[in-house]
Amino acid sequence: MSRNAILLYVFLNVVLFFFISIFYYLSLTSSYPSVINIPKGSITSIITHLQKNNLDINRLDSILLNFFGSPQSGWIEIHPTNNITYETSKGDFLYQLTNSKAALKEITLIPGETMYFFIENISSTLGLDKKELWEAYQEYTSYPDGVILPNTYKVPLDIGPRYLMSYLIEQSMKEHKRNAIKILGRYDEKQWFNYITIASIIQKEAASKEEMPLIAAVIYNRLKIKMPLQMDGSLNYGEYSHQKVTPHRIRNDKSVYNTYKNYGIPPYPVGSASMDAIIATIKPADVDYLFFVKNASGGHSFSNNYKTHIDNINQ
Template sequence: MKRTRIIALYTFLELILIFFMALSYHLAQPMLSSNVIFLPKGGVNEIITHLSRNHFQVTRVDGWVIRAMGYPQSGWIDIHANLLSRGDFLYRLTKAKAAMKEATLIPGETLHFFILDLAQNFSLSPLKLKEAYHRYAPHPEGVILADTYKIPLGISEEHLMYYLVNHSLREHQKLSKKILGVYDEVQWFKYITIASIIQKEAANIEEMPLVSAVIRNRLKKRMRLQMDGTLNYGEFSRTKVTPEMIRQDSSPYNTYKIEGIPPYPVGSVGFDAIKAAIFPADVDYLYFVRNKKGTHTFTNNYETHLKNIK
């Protein structure tokens, strides 16, 4: 009986030894990985499922190892390696932190130049960034809110645009519900389009409700907006608007030729411009022109406006 127990004990110890040898072999196997990995919120099972769907060769055993090592943080993490052992990979999943770099979208700037800045600062392809943006964004411009974003180094074009667009869309919904009580995407982006014009035209925050009032009043009277800022769309964001440009531009952004507002925003917007678009000043202004102080002089009379121009 005692001998049987001893044999059983040795057998058990042998099984444990075999298990640890197999586990050691498993953890020593090489793994390919990108430097930056996205981990979803949730339990270890969700993480293993997500990695598996994204072509990482992980198993349930790896899930047990992760549980033993600790719990990974969600979001983008930088594991600082492309080729490493499975054990090192799993360890870094639980210990790695995200390597971040700031990217700022200035109010009034267009997607065209923001993409060029992103491509230069993060060593990415402008074409791939543009293609990724259009896969996720419901509008060709104005979806990404003007703000400073912390972005992990090594992120791909696809993941970067997915983050920027979806983060901004959630913020759009929050702002709409906070200000209006509801979120109607069509109506909201009409406000964003008006806000993008205000962002281009106003000299400062104080002027924004006044510019908004001019837009509202001209639309009510079925007057064309005739605002230079709408021609600073896309690649023309930093171009000086000239009489020749006004004559030659046949795009839906030329408010000297089209009635109403453009079909899409003409650039990025900040919160002040959005608020001004929704709550214009209670004034009857129809015209404004830049003065010697660098701000604008407003009036409701065309003859006075001509004098202001002179």
């Protein structure tokens, strides 16, 4: 065998040994977190950060990562599991490290809920400061409530208060505009949020979707004859969202939301409103009802005169 042939044979064996070693190394299994926070910086600094957090990763991995790609910064979900850690091969972990998407959390605003409790929920879910959330919210809108549409939103774990509120408000305002154009054919913000304010009261008062157009009719009928709305739902604003409205509360609440003391609708929504409530506001039932009261079936009994209303109360 010639010298060149021997050298080629040795070289091929070295290469083969190298690839076998790398393959073996990448097949080694270990436990890794399901969600990892990747700092901004070079691959070397990322490896150092992960080592300090007791992950099974070393300098060789920094070399291998150059072939897999660079990890994105922020919280990323390495493996979709409910467990804190999971076991996988080194190769799969390095691949996931460079290809996984941002770790997301769900925050939900239910129809009728107020910003006060939505921010409480955000703070608890994402670990964000409530004061900073309020400051960010007020930076992007002048409406105390009713701007963010009820929905479930998926947001990154490491999102900050300002970006979060900017995103939620911007997306909701775009949706408000789309809905207005779809239903009304045009978008006038002042007119639209006048509807949202009425819809937010309907959302609080109605026992069902079917009742919403009827309650909308009651509101418009009362406004037409300059009768106070006297809706308990309007007093379920902010931190009072889940509190029963008592006579003491009615007498002592001096806010603009007290429709027992103030004529007309409040200047702002009292909470979030669903599309059903918004549509009911725009398309109320064609009835002459002025009163409604809860009945034994869990719904409301409606009437167009006070005498019948008192009878319904007694029943």
